[in-house]
Amino acid sequence: MAIGSHPESERRGFHTGRTKDITEPNTLPTMDGYVNWKEIQMWIHSINTRSNRELFQRPQRMKVVDVLRNRLIEAPADCEPRSWAHETVQIGDLTLATRAPSLATCIDCSTWSTRGWTLQEAMLSPRLLYFTEYGTYQEYPDPGVKFESNALCEPVTTYNFPTVDKHWSVVEQYTTRHLTFPSDALCAISAVLRAMHGDEGVYYGLPISQMDQAVVWVPTGNGSNTKRDRFPSGSWVSHDGNIMHPHVLAGLAIWMTPKHGSKSGLSICKPEARIGRSSFGTRNAIDIAAAWLEGCISSQFPIDPWFNSETVYALDARWPTYEAFWVDAFGGFANDNINLIEHCELAPGHILVYGQVAQFTLDTCKFGKRRDMFIIRSRAGIPSGAIWISAYNETAPMNTTREFIALSIGDGAILGPALDLAFEKRFTENPDLADFELQYLYGNAEILPVLNAMMVERNPESNIARRLGIGTIFLKEWADADREFKTLVLE
DSSP states (O other): OBOOSOTTOOOBOOOOSBOOOOOSTTSSOOOOSBOOHHHHHHHHHHHHHHHHHHHHHSTTGGGHHHHHHTOSOBOOBOSOOOOOOOOEEEETTEEEEOOBOOHHHHHHTSSGGGBHHHHHHHHHOSOEEEEETTEEEEEOOOTTOOOOOOOOBOOOOOOOOOOTTOHHHHHHHHTTSBOSSGGGTTHHHHHHHHHHHOTTSEETTEEGGGHHHHTOOEEOSOSOOEEOTTSOTTSGGGEESOEEOOOEEEEOSEEEEEOTTOSSOEEEOOOOTTOOSTTOSHHHHHHHHHHHHTTSSOSOOSSOOOOSHHHHHHHHHHOSSHHHHHHHHHTTHHHHTHHHHHHOOOOTTOEEEEEEEEEEEEEEOOSSSOTTEEEEEOTTOOEEEEEEEOGGGOOSOTTSEEEEEEEEEEOTTOOTTHHHHHHHHHHHHOTTSOHHHHOOOTTOTTTOSEEEEEEEEEOTTTOOEEEEEEEEEEHHHHHHSOEEEEEEEEO
């Protein structure tokens, strides 16, 4: 019976009611005969809880990745004492028996799979030993090692642990889990983040080399949806609840973090060379060129600014990687702002962003089921986009002017609840048309492309901004707004 979650391994499970004597100190108590499952669970829980919190409070916590990977075994146990047994029915010479659930089913039904700390333990530990009320399962992520079992079990199913090369999947699954102490939100996932991006590649949960995508996160509406204090508002760690990352075609802002190991100076968040061209192509090059030629990027357009098919094909060839686009758009920023880069001081948790800022108003949304969605309107009252704002950030009355900063070009094919918003926009501008006359396919240039934008609120004393929410704004309406390029400090 193959069990487990690693796609390239064949992990075998075994069911047993007995275990060998273990006599080492501070380990599982010595037992003869049948295992006392409750005693095992209490022992594992006390050891893991104490060691995890102590481990991440030590000065050398950056070595956590090695600690987890070098553990002899991780032993999750989150169930009642084993009380289940195969039921059998004899019909002549035929014996029928009930089957035990697979490991994936056991994990899905356990509290262990909902705890925040256990995700990185499961992902980084070299082997896992699961104690369940149906028996014991072992996982060993070595394709050359096999454990055979004759136990009757459900067909093998794979538990959906994300892998360390899937940052967005890891973060999104982690935000569905629960923590006893909200202050552990960053510590409980930091080992996985360091395994993916290195010791200096993450800033408060945000991968520095993928900052354009990382800052565009929105709550899904599930979970507690409360605010975590002591974390930067721009990081998903500040939100207690499930999140998702809307798609980003290309960034429109430059992000800077405090220089590592220095009291002053900034490091520009540059994309990795290995980030490929999966988000590019001729269609996407059109949206990027449209935003650039509308003035959303301050640098000079890299080729002759004629909006035709030759231009699109030239851009597609010029940008084989995301890094190539980024260098064209923002590569000259450091040379033009040497004094800022070398001498600016940022407090821990603060981040500097340079981009285009515009003013819009908010209105309540009568469409859709989500109560945290609001309509963004232009100064003329035209619906210009939609934004998701958590209840703890709904601080200002509707129809007041709010400040937005353009973050990136979004995927116009994935507008979500803004689908209904686009219908209202057409109705507002064409009140005499019938419903069927207002309906048309979503590829219409009137509402595409779209921008991902962050609504911010400034502290009147320090002028430091904090994030209130992320939304989508139609490029056509953004271009008609009063805009200017600014540098903001985001807390």
